[in-house]
Amino acid sequence: MDITVTVERPEEGPGSGPIQVGWFLTSDKNAVLYDPPERVSFRQTNRTHAKSASRCPGVIQLESRYFMVKCPFDLHIGFRREENGKPVLINRAGTASPVRSGKLNEMLTLVNEAEWRYPDRPTVQLGLPYCFIADELVYITQLSPFMHYRPDPLPGTIFGGRFPVSVWPRPLMWAFEWHEPQKDIILKRGEPLFYAQFEGMDPARPVQVVEAERTPELATYLEQIGGVVNYVNQTFGLFKAAEALRPKKLLTPKTRG
Known part of the structure; x- marks a missing residue:
């Protein structure tokens, strides 16, 4: 005998409707460079045929669950070692680079060689102001x-990562493991970054x-949990302590006047 079990979701309250995730920039500095995250969708494709992949429910379900963050500027970076063996980054674009060298050094860093996963694969990090939050458990x-x-x-x-934004909202970065450092990293503004x-x-x-408001409560919470990675290992062990500090509500959708 077949038994069908239907799980009913509540019409109101926690667990009802779509999962709402908020995004915001941790700073307004140069905010015009950073586009809002976009849902991945290939709508301008062939949908005329009934069997087209663009109309496949499985494909649509997959695409709808990913959001794209675009690269905010053009970068052309090389790698070399100095005479003393020290690894360094090279701005290949030189004076033609749209990003001034001083600013580039603030955003793009070569991770300390002792922290590379493999001795022949440099790790590069591009700091970004994107941050995501939620008021229910969301990874x-x-x-x-x-x-x-x-x-x-x-x-x-690209270095991937997974953590709960509902408890541990933090600015994201683009981390890259350079398997072929003899080849340059070339990124273009507007292309998908991750x-x-x-x-x-x-x-x-x-x-x-x-888009979420940077409320005083959110700012305080970010201050309380920010930067701890510099002082302790295994920051996931701090989640319970973070939950004790967390206000009940962090996500306030931004209203446009």
Whole structure:
């Protein structure tokens, strides 16, 4: 005998409707450079045929669960070692670079060689002001923009990561493991930099990403948990302590006047 179990979701309250995730920039400085995250969607494709991949429910479900963050500026970076063996980054664009060298050094860093996963693969980090929050348990997974084709592949792989934005909102970064440091890293403004996937307790619920207000409560909480990675290892062990400090509500959608 077949038994069908239907799980009813509440029409109101926690667990109802779409999962709402907020995004904001941690600073207004140069905010015009940073585009809002976009849902990954290939709408301008062939949808005339009933069997087109653009109309496949499985494909649509997959695409709808990823949000894209675009590269904010053009970068052309090389790698070399100085005579004393010290690894350094080179701004290949030189004076033609749209980003001044001083500013580039503030945003792009070469991780200390002792912290590389492999001795022959430098790790580069690009600091970004993007931050995501939620008022229910939601995990973010940051990963490579695998659905967008690059005619000239990057000479390495993106460091992924997964953590709960509901408890541990923190500015994201683009971290790159340079498998072929003899080849340059070339990034263009407007091209996909990485994807963000969000998971709640119910995988069937859709996700809605909205711009969030930087409220005083949110600012205080970010201050309380910010920078601890510099002082302790295994920061996931601080989640319970962070929950004790966390206000009940962090996400206030931004209203446009």
